[in-house]
Amino acid sequence: MPLSPLTFLPFPLGSITPLGWLKNQLRLQANGLSGHLDEFWPDVKDSRWIGGNAEAWERFPYWLDGVIPLAHLINDSNLITRVNSYVEYILDHQAEDGWLGPRKMVIYAGGTEFLKYDLWAQFLILKALVQYYDVTQDQRVPEVVEKSLRGIDNYIDRIPLFDWGQFRWFEVLIPIYWLYDLKSLPRPAGDVLVADADEVQWLLDLAVKLHAQGFHWGDFFSRWPLTQPTPKGRWNFAGHVVNNAMAVKAQGLWCRLTGDESDRHAVYDIVTKLDRFHGMVTGVFTGDECLAGKRPAQGTELCAVVEYAYSLEVLLSIMGDPRFADRLEKIIFNALPATFSPDMWAHQYDQQVNQVECSIRERDWNSNYNESNLFGLEPNFGCCTANLSQGWPKFATHLWMGLEEGGLVAIAYAPSRVQMLIKGVPVTVTLETDYPFREDLHLSIDVAQPVEFPLLLRIPSWAKGASIRLFYAGTTYLPEPGSFFRIERLWEGKKEINLHFPMQPSLLDGFRGAVAIQRGPLVYALKIGERWQQVNTENPYRQLPHADWEVYPTTPWNYALAVNGGSLDEDIEFENRDLGDCPFSPDGAPVIAKVKGRKLPGWRMENGSAADVPISPASSDEPLEAVEFIPYGCTNLRVTEFPVLRK
Ligand SMILES: [Zn+2]
Numbered sequence: 001m002p003l004s005p006l007t008f009l010p011f012p013l014g015s016i017t018p019l020g021w022l023k024n025q026l027r028l029q030a031n032g033l034s035g036h037l038d039e040f041w042p043d044v045k046d047s048r049w050i051g052g053n054a055e056a057w058e059r060f061p062y063w064l065d066g067v068i069p070l071a072h073l074i075n076d077s078n079l080i081t082r083v084n085s086y087v088e089y090i091l092d093h094q095a096e097d098g099w100l101g102p103r104k105m106v107i108y109a110g111g112t113e114f115l116k117y118d119l120w121a122q123f124l125i126l127k128a129l130v131q132y133y134d135v136t137q138d139q140r141v142p143e144v145v146e147k148s149l150r151g152i153d154n155y156i157d158r159i160p161l162f163d164w165g166q167f168r169w170f171e172v173l174i175p176i177y178w179l180y181d182l183k184s185l186p187r188p189a190g191d192v193l194v195a196d197a198d199e200v201q202w203l204l205d206l207a208v209k210l211h212a213q214g215f216h217w218g219d220f221f222s223r224w225p226l227t228q229p230t231p232k233g234r235w236n237f238a239g240h241v242v243n244n245a246m247a248v249k250a251q252g253l254w255c256r257l258t259g260d261e262s263d264r265h266a267v268y269d270i271v272t273k274l275d276r277f278h279g280m281v282t283g284v285f286t287g288d289e290c291l292a293g294k295r296p297a298q299g300t301e302l303c304a305v306v307e308y309a310y311s312l313e314v315l316l317s318i319m320g321d322p323r324f325a326d327r328l329e330k331i332i333f334n335a336l337p338a339t340f341s342p343d344m345w346a347h348q349y350d351q352q353v354n355q356v357e358c359s360i361r362e363r364d365w366n367s368n369y370n371e372s373n374l375f376g377l378e379p380n381f382g383c384c385t386a387n388l389s390q391g392w393p394k395f396a397t398h399l400w401m402g403l404e405e406g407g408l409v410a411i412a413y414a415p416s417r418v419q420m421l422i423k424g425v426p427v428t429v430t431l432e433t434d435y436p437f438r439e440d441l442h443l444s445i446d447v448a449q450p451v452e453f454p455l456l457l458r459i460p461s462w463a464k465g466a467s468i469r470l471f472y473a474g475t476t477y478l479p480e481p482g483s484f485f486r487i488e489r490l491w492e493g494k495k496e497i498n499l500h501f502p503m504q505p506s507l508l509d510g511f512r513g514a515v516a517i518q519r520g521p522l523v524y525a526l527k528i529g530e531r532w533q534q535v536n537t538e539n540p541y542r543q544l545p546h547a548d549w550e551v552y553p554t555t556p557w558n559y560a561l562a563v564n565g566g567s568l569d570e571d572i573e574f575e576n577r578d579l580g581d582c583p584f585s586p587d588g589a590p591v592i593a594k595v596k597g598r599k600l601p602g603w604r605m606e607n608g609s610a611a612d613v614p615i616s617p618a619s620s621d622e623p624l625e626a627v628e629f630i631p632y633g634c635t636n637l638r639v640t641e642f643p644v645l646r647k
Contacts, residue, residue, distance in 0.1 A: 002184075002197070003177060003180060003181070003204070003256045003257060004255070004256050004257075004259045005404060006256075006317050006318055006404075007317065007318060007319060007320030008316060008317050008320050008401035008402065008403065008409050008411065009317070009401055009402040009403065009404060010313075010317050010397070010398060010401055010402075011397070011400060011401065011402060011418065011420065012134040012135070013068070013069055013072055013073075013131055013134040013135045013397055014072060014134065014135050015400075015418055015419060015420055016073075016396060016397055016399055016400055016416055016417070016418045017073070017416060017417045017418075017419075018073055018074070018396045018414070018415070018416055019415040019416055019417060019430070019431075019432070020414075020415030020432070020433070020434070021414070021415060021434065021579060021583055022392075022396060022414040022415050022416060023073075023074065023415070024581060025337075025392055025583075025584070026070060026073055026074050026392055026393065026396065027074055028343065028344050028582070029070060029344050029389075029392055029393075030070055030071070030074055030076055030079060031343075031344070032340075032343055032344030032345045033344060033345055033346075033347065033377070033385065033388070033389075033546065034063075034066060034067055034070060034344070034388065034389040035067070035070070035076070035079055036546075037063055037385070037386065037389075038063075038082060038086070040541070040546065041377070041378075041382075041385065041541065041546075042054040042055075042541070043055040043059045043060070043382055043385075043386070044059060044060055044063050044386065047059065047060040048101070048102035049061070049086075049089075049090060049101040049102060049125075050086050050089045050090070051089060051093075055382075056101070056102035056103075056104045057104050057121050058120065058121045058124055058383065058386070058387075059382060059383065059385070059386040060086075060101070060386070061101070061121055061124040061125040061127075061128055062124065062383065062386035062387040062389070062390075063386040063387075063389055064083065064086065064087070064125070064128040064132075065124065065127055065128040065131070065387075065389070065390050066386075066387070066388070066389020066390035066391070066393055066394075067079065067083055067389050067393075068083055068087075068128060068131045068132050068135070069131055069390075069393035069394060069396070069397050070389060070392070070393040071083050072135050073393055073396050073397070084136075087129070087132050090125065090129075091129075091138075091140050091141070091144055094144055094147060094148070095151075097151045097154070097155075098147040098148045098149070098150055098151020098152070098154075099117075099122070099148070099151060100122060100125050100126075100144070100148055101121065101122075101125060103115070103117050104117060104118065104121070116159055116162070117155075117159070118162065118163050118164050118165045119152060119155070119156075119161065119165035119172075120163070120164035120165045120168055120171075122148060122152060122165075122172075123165065123168065123169075123171045123172040123175075124171070126145055126148060126149075126172065126174075126175035127171065127174050127175060129141050129144065129145060129175070130145070130174065130175050130178045142179060142182055142183075145175055145178075145179050146179060149172075149175070149176060149179065149203065149206060152172070152206070153202070153206045153209070156209060156210065156213060160213045161210065161213040161214055163237070164237075166213065166214055166215050166237075167214075167215045167237045167238070167240070167243045167247075168243060168246055169210050169211070169213065169214025169215065170210075170211075170214065170217075170246075170247070170249070170250040170253050170254060171246060172210060173207055173210075173253040173254070173256075173257075174253070174314070176203050176204075176206060176207050177203075177207075177253075177256065179200075179203060180200050180203045180204065183199060183200045183203075184197070184200050204257060207257055208257070211254060211257075215237070215238070217247040217250040217251065217266075217270065218250070218251040218254075218262075218263060218266035218269070218270070220238065221266065221269050221270045221273055222266070222269065224273055226238065226239050226277070226291050227273075227277045228277075228293065229278075229286075229291065229292050229293030229295075229298070229366065230290035230291050230292060230366040230367075231366070232366055232367070233366075233367065234290070234366070234367075235289070235290055235366070235367040236290060239287075239290035239291045240287070240289060240290055241285070241286070241287020241288070241289050241290060241291060241292075241300065241301050241303075241304040242287070242289070242301060242303040242304045242307055242383075244270075244274060244285070244287065244291065244304070245284075245285075245303075245304040245305075245307035245308040245311060246307045246311060247270065247311075248267070248270055248271060248274075248308060248311040248312070248315070249267070249310075249311035249312075249314045249315050249318075250270075251263040251264070251266035251267050251270070252264070252267045252314065252315045252318045252319055253314065253318070255267075255318070256318060264319065267315060267319070271327075274291075277291075277293070277294070278291045278292065278293055278294065279294070280294075280296065280300065280335075280353050281296075281353060281508045281510055281516040281518070281523055281640060281641065282300075282330065282331065282334045282335040282338075282353060282523055282632060282640075283308075283327050283330035283331045283334065283335060284300050284304060284305055284308055284331055284335045285300065285304075286298040286299065286300050287299070287300060287301055287304055287366075288300070288301065288350050288365040288366050288367070288368045288372065289301050289350075289365075289366065289367055289368050290366050290367060292365075292366050294510075294511040295364075295511055295612065296352065296353035296354040296510060296511055296514070296610075296613065296640065296641040297352050297353075297354050297355075297363070297364065297609035297610055297611075297612075298352065298364065298365075299349075299350025299351065299352055299363075299365055299368065299372060299373060300335065300350060300351055300352075301349055301350055301368075301384065302339050302347055302348060302349060302350075302351070302384035302387070302388055303383050303384050303387045303388075305331060305335045305336055305339065305351075305391065306336070306387060306388060306390050306391040306394075307387075308331055309328055309331050309332055309336065309391060309394065309395060310390060310394050312324045312325070312327055312328040312331070313328065313394060313395070313398040316328070316398070316401070316411055317398075317401060320484075322458045322459070322460075322461070322482060322483060322484055323461060323482065325411050325412050325458055325460075326460050326461050326462070326482075326521070328395070328398075328411075328412055329412050329413070329436065329460070329521040330521055330523070332391070332392075332395045332412075333436045333521050333522055333631075333633055334521075334522065334523050334631070334632040334633045335351065335632075335633075336391045336392070336633070337584035337633035337634070338351055338584075338632050338633050338634075338635055338636075338638075339351040340375075340388075340584075341375045341549070341636070342582050342584060342585035342586075342588070342636075343545075343582075345545045345546055345547075346375035346376050346377070346546070346547065346548070346549055347375065347376070347379075347384060347385070347388050348372070348373050348374065348375055348376075348379060348384075349368060349371075349372040349373070349374075349379045349380035349381065349384055350365065350368055350372040350373050350380070351373065352373060352609065353510075353516075353638075353640045353641060354609070354610040354613070354638070354639050354640060354641055355373065355609075355610075355635075355636075355637055355638055356528065356553050356557050356605060356609065356610045356637055356638075356639065357550075357551070357552055357553060357605065357608050357609070357637070358373045358374055358375060358549070358550055358551040358636070358637070359373075359374070359550040359551075359552065359608055360374065360535065360550065361607060361608035362607055362608075363607050363608055363609055364607065364609070368380050369381075371548075374535070374548050374549060374550060375532075375548070375549045375551060375636070376536070376542065376546075376547065376548030376549060377541060377542050377546045377547070377548060378541075379548065395412065395414070396414070396416065398411060398412065399411060399412050399413070399414060399416050399418075400416070400418040400429070402420060403453075403454065403456075406422040406423050406453045407422065407453045407454040407455065407456065408420070408422070408427070408429060408453065408454075408455050408456070409455075409456040409458075409484065410431075410443075410455075410456065410457045410458050411458060412458070413431065413433065413435045413436070413441055413458075414431075414433070414435065414436075415431055415432060415433050415434075415435075416430075416431050417429070417430045417431070422447075422451055422453045423451050423452075423453070425447055425448055425449050425451040426447070426448040427445070427446070427447050427448075427451070427453075427491075428445075428446045428447075429443060429444070429445050429446070429455075430443070430444045430446070431443050432444075434579050434590070435501070436520060436521045436522055437522075437576070437579060437583065437590035437591055437631075438576070438590075439500055439501050439502055439503050439520070440498060440499070440500055440501075441498070441499040441500075441501070442496070442497075442498055442499075443457075443496070443497040443498070443499065444494055444495070444496050444497075445491055445494070445495045445496075445497070446493070446494045446495075447491045447492065447493070447494075450490055450491065450492040451490070451491055452488070452489065452490045452491070453488070453491065454486050454487065454488040455486070455487045455488075456484040456485070456486050456487075457479075457484065457485045457487070457497075457499065458483075458484055458485075459479045459480065459481050459482065459483055459484070459485055459501075460481060460482070460501060460520075460521065461481050461482030462481065462503075462504075462506070462518075462520060462521070463481045463501040463502065463503075463520075464481055464502065464504065465478075465502045466478070466479055466481060466499070466500065466501050466502065467479075467499075467500045468485060468487075468497060468498070468499055468500075469497065469498040469500070470487070470495075470497055471495070471496040471497065471498065472495040472496065501520065503519045503520030503522075504519065504568075504569075505517060505518070505519045505568040505569065505572050505574070505593075506518050506519070506568065507563060507568070508523070510613065510640075510641035510642075511612075511613065511641060512612060512613055512615060513613075513615055513616040513643070513644075514613040514616065514641035514642055514643060515561065515563065515616070515641070515642060515643075515644055516640050516641050516642070517563075517572065517593065517595070517629060519574065519593075522591070522631040522632065522633070523631070523632040523640060524593050524629040524630065524631060524632065524640075525629060525630065525631075525632045525635050525638035525639060525640040526557055526559065526627060526628075526629055526638055526639045526640075526642075527586055527589070527592075527628045527629060527630045527635065527638070528553045528554075528555055528557050528635070528637040528638060528639070529553060529554035529555035530551050530552070530553070530554065530586070530636055530637055531551070531552045531553075531554050532549045532550070532551050533549065533550045533551075533552065534547050534548065534549055535548050535549065535550050536548040551636055551637055553637050556599055557610065557637075557639045558599055558600050558601070558603035558604070558610075558639075559597035559598065559599055559600065559625075559627055559639070559642060560597055560598055560600050560614070560616075560617075560618040560620055560642060560643045560644065560645040561595055561596070561597045561642045561643070561644060561645060562595070562596040562597055562598070562624065562645045563595065563644060563645075564617065564644050564645060564646070564647050571595065571596065572593050572594070572595050572629075573593065573594040573595075574591055574592070574593050575591070575592050575593075575594070576590065576591055577589065577590055577591065577592060578590070583634070584631075584633050584634050585634055586630060586634055586635060586636065588634065589630035589631060589634040590631075591630070591631060592628055592629065592630055593628070593629040593630070594626045594627070594628060594629070595626070595627055595629055596624055596625065596626055596627075597624070597625060597627050597642070597645060598620035598621075598622040598623065598624055598625070598645055599620060599622040599625075600614055600618055600620050600622075600643065601620075601622070602614070603643075610639060613641050613642065613643050614643045615643065616643040616644040617643070617644050617645060617646035617647070618643040618644070618645060618646060619645075619646045620645065
């Protein structure tokens, strides 16, 4: 049985060019940790993957998986040259049995020929190499990937999947399917095009074997026992936050092979249950580092943020559900930027939705160390330091997708340009916008010759009253929120379209009756004054600019909000500010909101975090004040979930 086709086809790296604030943000990232780890951080600079003597596991491939697209999106020739030299080294050093990079031995399983190696980092490097092929068309890559997969096929006959490789087995379906699709392309033979199904069947057979040995996420969630916060000290693979964020796409990838409706259903089952028992108002779920329940003072690991986003990008391509894109934007515009310092030189391991102090203190994490919410180089553990690199770049490369029959789909929105051939005709579509900070998006569609194709525009499910104005036809449509609006026509010359997505405020349900404010794709949080204090100064790798920081509040945060039953339009006043060079920062916030509230003197800190939100409605004799909110992604300290003030 062949693979079922994708609903939407991702474009190869290089087709989409970031513009405006997105280009600026990627440049910021390259100027920060991501673009410099290979110059100073031993786990990348001296990695055993490139002949050094430092880390031999996931960090180098994690970093490559993000910086390959980053370097090409901003066309940074220096970074491209460095990245190419590392990939060259890895391609040149493949072992005879197909193994890529160093072998990290786990335990002996018999004589020397039965050494036991976890396959996770092999899966990861293959995902990075596939992206490398997209931009370079380096013909060694398919050969290296095939040799690696044949080696894995051989290896798991004797050493079945275990540990990370077992719980993340589905990640290798991405390079398996890639090679399958590439080798299935009809090739010229004499006067005709032929494809040989027998040549690629072994890839699907390998997928079936991996599935049989891998952890069955869909089955596990059907009778899922992890509905409570993980008890302290009970770290485990099945409750691991990053494994779960990756596993959101597991059944989606698998259903390309089975075509089974129950696998598609399982995707929604996993997302719904994670939301219900561990979900945060920012679209992610907690895990510090195993699933941690609904308290807004629990942590979410940065690796889980970027992996959840990537899972949604993969699912959008397979299943085409616009709700996945609503979630993707929510995570990328809120949870992702919030967990970095504005200059992207420091990141957190764990972010909190209510985060009133970042400091080295014992908190109620399930198993992470006390420094996990510091902004720094490698707080708690260095996985996120490497893996953070994929967040923005992969979002940028999945903004647009194609249709098999020729056509274009707007998946998620940020300023960008996409260039492709449709029916052999060069087509350029440019999106100018300051979305998600503004409500208007301006599209221009430019074709070299007249060509007919459909253009699908995603209408966010929150965008009540959305409108699409076709300037060339003088018509305006009122599309259904939560759908793709299809425009099919013979495109000629240059045509202009305006999208208007009205952003109305609404309240999200938090923990124990608390509320959070959302408007459009952005969640809003209280702006708290900050004092940054450098720590770990004795560590040579934690010096400026890649230093570690504690952040202490300098203004009150313990409010109850007067959002009690009237119109939110009257209760909350939004005001646009200039969109500067650093929009995801407290001072650069492009939108602010004024909300009235009273202090609750009894709501205090516990172990460095905000105590549980008081039960609503809350009473207070303190004076009514107008307090300032900014988008969650612009904050470093914040309160997001609040009690409601008694009327
Ligand atoms: Zn991590």
